[in-house]
Amino acid sequence: MMSHLDELFELLCFPSISTDRRHAGDVAACADWLVAKCRSIGLSAEKHATPGHPVVVAKSAPKPDRPTVLIYGHYDVQPVDPVAEWRTPPFEPTLIDGRIWCRGATDNKGQHYAHLSGVADTLAADGELPVNVIFLLEGEEEIGSLNLTPFLEANAADLKADICAVSDTGMLAPGIPTLTYGLRGISCLEFTVRGPSLDLHSGVYGGAVANPALIAARLAASLHDESGRVRIAGFYDAVEPLEAWEREMWARLPDGEAATMAETGVPALWGESGYSALERRWARPTAEVNGIGGGYQGEGSKTVIPREAMVKLSFRLVPRQDPDEILELAAAHLRKHCPESCVIEIEPGHTGPAYVMDPHSPYGEAAQAALRATFHDEPRLIREGGSIPIIQSLKEVLGVDSLLLGLALPDCQIHAPNENFTVENFEAGIRLNRALLAEIARRG
Ligand code: BES
Ligand code: ZN
Secondary structure, three states: OOOHHHHHHHHHOOOOEOOOHHHHHHHHHHHHHHHHHHHHOOOEEEEEOOOOOOEEEEEOOOOOOOOEEEEEEEOOEOOOOOHHHOOOOOOOOEEEOOEEEOOOHHHHHHHHHHHHHHHHHHHHHHOOOOOEEEEEEEOOHHHOOOOHHHHHHHOOOOOOOOEEEEOOOEOOOOOOOEEEEEEOEEEEEEEEEEOOOOOEEHHHHEOOEOOHHHHHHHHHHOOEOOOOOEOOOOOOOOOOOOOHHHHHHHHOOOOHHHHHHHHHOOOOOOOOOOOOHHHHHHOOOEEEEEEEEOOOOOOOOOOEEOOEEEEEEEEEEOOOOOHHHHHHHHHHHHHHHOOOOOEEEEEEEEEEOOEEOOOOOHHHHHHHHHHHHHHOOOOEEEEEOOOOOHHHHHHHHHOOOEEEOOOEOOOOOOOOOOOEEEHHHHHHHHHHHHHHHHHHHHHO
């Protein structure tokens, strides 16, 4: 019989890169594999087409008197470039030093497969689950979950649940049980600055025409003031101050400044003054440049004024900031600061709101109890800076809160070359699933 680890290796082999149209067939094949796997362990499962990549829904045989747990995960992955930096081929899962090296190992295949494995074990051992389970596995999380909210709206009755469990977040450190009770939201946009109608000789015209690359850089630099605050008018209007209890709780965690330095390798930290590194990463809004381009990128020099330059921005948001409104404020800021000597074109991208829940709610306590039982230590309560856009929609459309019980470690290298997941955490994820379903049944 195949072990859960062997099965996970099969799942990891699909290059299910959602952002790349050439991989649409691989994304669909991955969904088919999940449907077959869910059916083989005794769940009813269907692949649902959307205007984008498919959604997989799998259910245990419903028992009317038991609470229903929705388990959300995503089987799409990020692109693998720069591919030369990988020590093992990105879609050939390889076991080295107790870690599974593969794109998607942590984000998110290994993590939702631990839930599926836990359910499979319980069904095999007991013939039933202590709760009703619905798996909701999507193929578009890494591109903003654009089609999932309409899917939730259209299938709300079918997805009705009491609580949602999601393992797509991180742990503070190996063996430290971590409950994430908040995520930042996100708004993306891209802008292009255009000047001359063709690339120009920078000696012949330089000094008399604006350089779009320089203007793009100035616009990017205009996003922050000297103290690291975002300079967009209205950006902080809806932002509420951090709660005193959160600041105190996080101040008691191991040194966040040192951890951030060690994990990232930066020579010094940077950011909004008045807040600790963890506060800035988890609970303060930001503006980032994710990509910038224009002009000559090859070897040596080329004396050119490029006709255009491009910048990709994203903003991380906190509760009550409206992602679409932030895009409007950002666009107004960029238009206002773009000089007459250039023309700016702004393309809004995907958005998703922030999320926060009460870690001391009855289900929050169930999650903490499950973490305690799995790791034999008191759970740490944190918020995280990453985004899972659908989590707030689950709240708004289905009325369910999400227990964020992720097992990513700080050195899992999600989204980067050499993504990896420890076998230890894969196995902990299986135990965590069993503990969580039992705790929810006990309280439900
Ligand atoms: N798993 C991450 C989100 C995450 C990472 C949460 C670390 C907490 C800690 C997820 O797959 C992700 O990468 N989300 C994207 C969403 C975006 C593309 C809409 C993100 O945060 O950039
Ligand atoms: Zn991700």
